Amino acid sequence: MPSHNPSSDLILQIEAVTKTFDANPAVDCVDLDVRRGEFVTLLGPSGCGKSTLLRMIAGFETPTSGRIKISGRDISRLAPYDREIGMVFQNLALFPHMNVYDNVAFGLRARNRTKGMDGKVREMLSLVGLEGFEERRTGQISGGQRQRVALARSLVTSPELLLLDEPLSALDLKLRRQLQVELKRIQQETGITFIFVTHDQEEALSMSDRIAVMNAGRVEQFGTSVETYHHPRTEFVARFVGETNLLKGVIVESEGANALLELSGTGARVPVPGGAQSVAGQGGQVTISIRPEHVNLGAPDEHLVPARVRSHSFSGATITYTLDSDAGPLLAQVAFKAGGAHPLAVGEAVSVGWPQTSVTTIPA
Amino acid sequence: MPKPLRTALLLAPSAILMGVFLIGLVRLVSSSLMIDGQFDITHYVDILNRPDYVQMLGRTLRTAALTTLFSLLIGFPTAYYVARYKGNRNFLLLLIIFPWLVSIVVRSYGWMVILGPRGLINSFITWTGLVERPLRLMYNDFGVILGLVHVLCPFMIIAILSVLMQIPRSLEEASMSLGGRPAYSFRTVLLPLSLPGILTGITLVYLMATGAIVTPLLLGGLRNTMLGTEIFQEVMHFFNYPKAAALATVLLVTALVVVIPIQIFERWLARRLREGESH
Numbered sequence: 345m346p347s348h349n350p351s352s353d354l355i356l357q358i359e360a361v362t363k364t365f366d367a368n369p370a371v372d373c374v375d376l377d378v379r380r381g382e383f384v385t386l387l388g389p390s391g392c393g394k395s396t397l398l399r400m401i402a403g404f405e406t407p408t409s410g411r412i413k414i415s416g417r418d419i420s421r422l423a424p425y426d427r428e429i430g431m432v433f434q435n436l437a438l439f440p441h442m443n444v445y446d447n448v449a450f451g452l453r454a455r456n457r458t459k460g461m462d463g464k465v466r467e468m469l470s471l472v473g474l475e476g477f478e479e480r481r482t483g484q485i486s487g488g489q490r491q492r493v494a495l496a497r498s499l500v501t502s503p504e505l506l507l508l509d510e511p512l513s514a515l516d517l518k519l520r521r522q523l524q525v526e527l528k529r530i531q532q533e534t535g536i537t538f539i540f541v542t543h544d545q546e547e548a549l550s551m552s553d554r555i556a557v558m559n560a561g562r563v564e565q566f567g568t569s570v571e572t573y574h575h576p577r578t579e580f581v582a583r584f585v586g587e588t589n590l591l592k593g594v595i596v597e598s599e600g601a602n603a604l605l606e607l608s609g610t611g612a613r614v615p616v617p618g619g620a621q622s623v624a625g626q627g628g629q630v631t632i633s634i635r636p637e638h639v640n641l642g643a644p645d646e647h648l649v650p651a652r653v654r655s656h657s658f659s660g661a662t663i664t665y666t667l668d669s670d671a672g673p674l675l676a677q678v679a680f681k682a683g684g685a686h687p688l689a690v691g692e693a694v695s696v697g698w699p700q701t702s703v704t705t706i707p708a
Numbered sequence: 709m710p711k712p713l714r715t716a717l718l719l720a721p722s723a724i725l726m727g728v729f730l731i732g733l734v735r736l737v738s739s740s741l742m743i744d745g746q747f748d749i750t751h752y753v754d755i756l757n758r759p760d761y762v763q764m765l766g767r768t769l770r771t772a773a774l775t776t777l778f779s780l781l782i783g784f785p786t787a788y789y790v791a792r793y794k795g796n797r798n799f800l801l802l803l804i805i806f807p808w809l810v811s812i813v814v815r816s817y818g819w820m821v822i823l824g825p826r827g828l829i830n831s832f833i834t835w836t837g838l839v840e841r842p843l844r845l846m847y848n849d850f851g852v853i854l855g856l857v858h859v860l861c862p863f864m865i866i867a868i869l870s871v872l873m874q875i876p877r878s879l880e881e882a883s884m885s886l887g888g889r890p891a892y893s894f895r896t897v898l899l900p901l902s903l904p905g906i907l908t909g910i911t912l913v914y915l916m917a918t919g920a921i922v923t924p925l926l927l928g929g930l931r932n933t934m935l936g937t938e939i940f941q942e943v944m945h946f947f948n949y950p951k952a953a954a955l956a957t958v959l960l961v962t963a964l965v966v967v968i969p970i971q972i973f974e975r976w977l978a979r980r981l982r983e984g985e986s987h
Contacts, residue, residue, distance in 0.1 A: 402881075402885055403884075403885075404881055404884075423884070424881070424884040424885050425884045425885075425886075425887050425888055425889050427885075429885065430885065430886075431881075431882070431885040433878045433881070433882060434878075435876060435878055437876065437878035437879050437881065437882035438882075439879060439882070439883075439897060440901070440981060441900050441901055441980070441981055450883070450886050450888070450896075451886035451887055453896075454883065454886050454887040454888040454889075454892055454893075454896075455886075455887035483982075497882075497886070498885070498886070501886065501887065
């Protein structure tokens with residue numbers, strides 16, 4: 345495999361792409377730039393347009409407007425077989441009338457690149473760990489192995505770009521985790537740019553260099569996993585990527601880099617990071633997001649917001665409390681101390697606080 | 709209900725049907741081989757010695773083959789269109805089977821109205837002055853094949869449609885994304901996977917075309933009779949049952965010579981395809 349060039353040149357440029365079906369926009373004016381060698385995930389709920397966007401990149405749908413460029417060349421109107429783009433389908437779409445070898449060799453035969461075909465097919469099969477499976481029929485191998493065949497088949501023609509449409513969604517959790525690691529390894533080994541579609545935010549966070557969170561046909565946020573998780577730019581992103589507490593309030597004081605937010609319902613005044621004023625001036629409505637794992641629980645008067653325990657669930661390393669407060673229901677995830685008794689009972693009065701740095705401001 | 713009884717009850721209808729058909733078949737063949745209670749192959753010798761019968765057999769097989777071919781050429785694209793149609797597929801299916809709602813005699817008369825010497829087509833083209841004399845569109849093989857394709861094509865469409873519906877669109881997309889142009893994708897993916905349905909359609913249409921009676925009678929005229937029509941006339945007009953039985957046996961055997969190998973191939977193919985599918 346050629347080692348990939350870490351230069352930041354763009355392999356894929358999506359420019360103002362819109363796709364409407366019967367006047368309903370499935371993809372609504374999306375702009376997206378993907379750098380060579382990146383692992384980019386399109387993340388969103390079903391019906392958000394992520395699959396339609398992927399299918400337009402593959403060439404199975406034509407954009408209603410806008411342009412899609414590969415390495416600077418406009419390919420929006422090119423037939424799928426004239427694009428050098430690999431694709432792994434959600435149902436894998438292995439050819440049932442062919443054995444593993446013929447499935448993998450298909451792309452080379454279709455493009456008439458049969459010179460050295462045997463070596464390439466075997467190289468791909470060894471990349472995905474399927475040596476010795478050449479003669480097996482696709483119905484005689486396990487789900488994970490079928491997954492690997494699909495991957496080998498799409499990589500054998502050395503495409504510049506590989507599209508993956510929720511390929512792991514049919515697998516059980518354990519196999520899924522294993523294949524996520526392997527996909528990432530193969531992506532790094534081959535240096536091929538991956539565009540991965542999923543609705544599973546954990547999958548997206550663990551695998552991607554960058555995540556494009558999509559909702560209702562639009563990209564709400566495009567950034568690294570850490571940015572997406574810790575600095576959600578919209579309420580949708582905050583809610584969809586991980587669990588979070590969203591609190592509404594009004595800016596009552598702002599001075600330089602600091603501002604004070606009065607939480608609706610409680611009257612409690614909490615400091616919010618600088619920049620909140622730029623989103624909303626004094627008296628402006630603001631929503632803040634605090635991840636459950638950043639929430640501190642204390643004795644009734646220790647923190648700013650009083651609350652009461654409604655329920656708790658134990659999940660090994662942590663306990664997640666659902667709390668009732670005047671600011672609305674809150675989630676708090678705290679580390680479980682070994683040997684300790686269950687610290688808080690249902691109905692117990694507590695108070696809730698958080699480090700100022702863990703607060704993300706979202707424009708209302 | 710005890711299981712053996714249930715099985716017996718479920719098998720009974722098909723057993724009765726098969727029994728009746730088998731008795732009929734045995735009696736048909738045996739009556740063709742008997743004259744006055746004696747074993748005799750005179751009827752067969754007579755048939756083979758009459759050039760018009762041999763010719764008729766040839767015409768029957770050729771007409772059936774051409775009908776099958778045209779039904780396939782029309783049927784496959786139609787079935788593909790219906791299988792990939794995103795709207796109301798049932799409405800399209802209704803349109804396809806619509807010809808079956810009309811009696812075969814009425815349908816053939818319909819074609820006579822269109823194709824006849826003073827029919828729709830001929831009166832139009834003579835009126836435009838393109839030709840001086842009406843074209844001969846019926847009372848020949850053309851008319852018969854046209855009529856048969858009209859009647860039998862739906863069988864082909866439905867046989868092929870049933871397999872195309874089982875082939876996910878993503879297989880074709882996978883082929884395209886791997887660089888397979890439409891012709892290549894068709895040849896390497898769609899055709900092999902739909903072959904069982906194509907073979908079923910071919911068998912159905914071919915068998916029904918070899919045994920056709922009404923369409924050749926009405927659209928073929930007197931000089932272009934097919935074997936089915938001839939058998940019908942031997943029975944209904946001349947009451948010559950043994951001869952009709954011999955002709956029917958000849959027809960049956962020649963049809964089976966084509967159909968049985970196709971069926972064996974189809975079974976083999978279907979088994980192979982099943983092995984490749986996911987569990």
